[in-house]
Amino acid sequence: MNWSRTLTVAKTDLKQLVQAKDFWLPLTFLGSLFFVFVPATLLLTITSIGDVAVVGQISQTLEVLPEAAKTQIQGSSPEGQTAYALAVFLLAPVAVIVPLTISTAVGASTIVGERERGTGEFLAHSPAAAKEIYIGKLLASLAPGYATVAIGFGLYSILVNLIVGPSVGGWFFPTLQWWVMILWVLPPFLAICLSLVLRLSARVTSTAAAQQASGLVSLPIIGLAYSQSTGALFGGGLYPIVIGAIAWVVAAISLSRGVRSVTRSRLLGVGGGL
């Protein structure tokens, strides 16, 4: 395994992605929607407008939260508590869908795209091992997702702390549970999702087919990731650690099986399973 070549494959894929404005402009809009516009609108509505009826309704829905989550809610006023709960328990988990969606979209086109453009032939004749190409592609698909997490949640943190912070006694986000979710629970789910998507990308005959098929495959994974992320945020103690550990084991198995899906003949477009 030559890591230099692996990183070269990843770096080149990312360079091309940066050049593809038609790809990242819509995704930037999607990220902005989830990380900035929707949270800002909701939280400003609650904290600034102070519509008692709305706050009352949202407060009632918070009653369904587990006790472990309820005890973490900060703030003395109903507006502050409601805004805190929304920022930490509702909007943050929803936002994990964004990196998953972005990484899935990148991964879906990565191998079949090489084949469609004819560049797969260059890779097939190159000294790079199939495993190096696979992992390079995996990293290139993960990177935009995690870049979105870093930038998106960076903005989100600033936003919620500025809007909700004064009502709950200062800066509160990210929480410890959030760090666990982002660094321990989310990565294996992303890896599972991508291992399936890359396998599809190696087998199908067109990018369009890869996008369609990966949507079907990745939706349940996204749902699972969302539910587990929510649970990780709601619950305390060992729950997120255990969930993350199980996900890592599944991811390792799925990735190792996925390596076999990338073959030189598939890069050429003449392999089996096409």
Added chain:
Amino acid sequence: MDLHYLEIPLIGADGDLMAFRTTPPEANLPPRAMPTNPPGDSDQIGSTSERLERRRSTTTEPTELYPPQATSPTPTSTVDAGPGHLTASKPSPSAEKSGDDTVLLNGVNKSFGDVTAITDLNLRIPRAQISVLLGPNGAGKTTAIRLITGALTPDTGAATVFGLSPTSEDGEEVRRRCGVVTAKPSLYDRLNGQDNLQYAADLYGLSKADAPKRILEAAEQFDIVDALNQQVGGYSTGMKTRLALARAVLHRPDLLLLDEPTSGLDPESAHSVLSMVREMTSDGKTVLMCTHLLLEAEGLADQIIILQNGSNLLSGVPDHLATGYWPNRIVELRTATGSDLDQLKSRAGTISYERDGNTARVELETTANVADLVSELARSGVGLEAVIPFEPTLEDLYLRIRRDDQLATPAPGGSETEMTAKL
């Protein structure tokens, strides 16, 4: 003895002696359409007349299309009959017997589902020579290249490149020593030329210190320095091919595999590319080029390999193969009417005689002296207008081989042994 170098004394019908110099070897034959019939057919004579006209009208300027071959480490004969002829480049017997092969394919078979791409292919690519894989579309040329680099694995049979198996753990070493230009340039359109070359430099393991220098050298070699910072998507087809060639030689490969490298190029660019291909063998590189364009292979190939239906129909040094098919001396004669040449049918030493209009093609015994024949005709009052020794071109050879194969093969796949035995 090469008849091209002869000045044949001609005696006109009136008894005057005149000198008739045949077309000089450097003549630059213009590209021509592929004849519909192989040489030897009577209706080929018509096209021969055209050829006579062409040869007569050609100049003595050195060819532009195929510049003289640079000195190769493998000794080659200096016999050079010019670009239009099979004797253009003649590897010495010692080179042929050296056994120093870069590529060996032995009984290789490859199928894709129900489609058989390669059938019992045996291939030998000698080091530091230009070998040309010829064949119609679908003959298996591209698949052969893919098998050589290990991009594809043979179903059965063995491939050996540099003495290594490309499908084993040695595959990385094999691919590192190969440079490939595919029929479609396979470049990254969203990246600029520099990034495309840098990607190859990184994948092929060039050091950070060497890479910039090599990239610049390769870009200069293929005259694309000014375009390096432009996005490849905006390149012309010719520029893309040049970039693909630069990328292929960047890491100084020992074996260069070119799959129809002039596909889609204008004549000037194609000429330039072929010149570069020739230069590459000057420092010991082995070149294997696939093409279905006979004109491209002619004058360039040290060895030709003709593929058909995934099998090696024939391979060898072009002029040796030509000798196998045309062992006797053939001369084309033209007079005002042509009928006065019919006396040659019964002449001693004439093996075959064909006439179409005023031009006759005469096959003579190897020992025959063409000058004597011409003198005899002149003495008998025949007014010769032209005496053209027949030099089979690669096109002639290719069509002859394919015709013979089709005649000898009642069903697909049955005639290879016969064909090989014949030669």
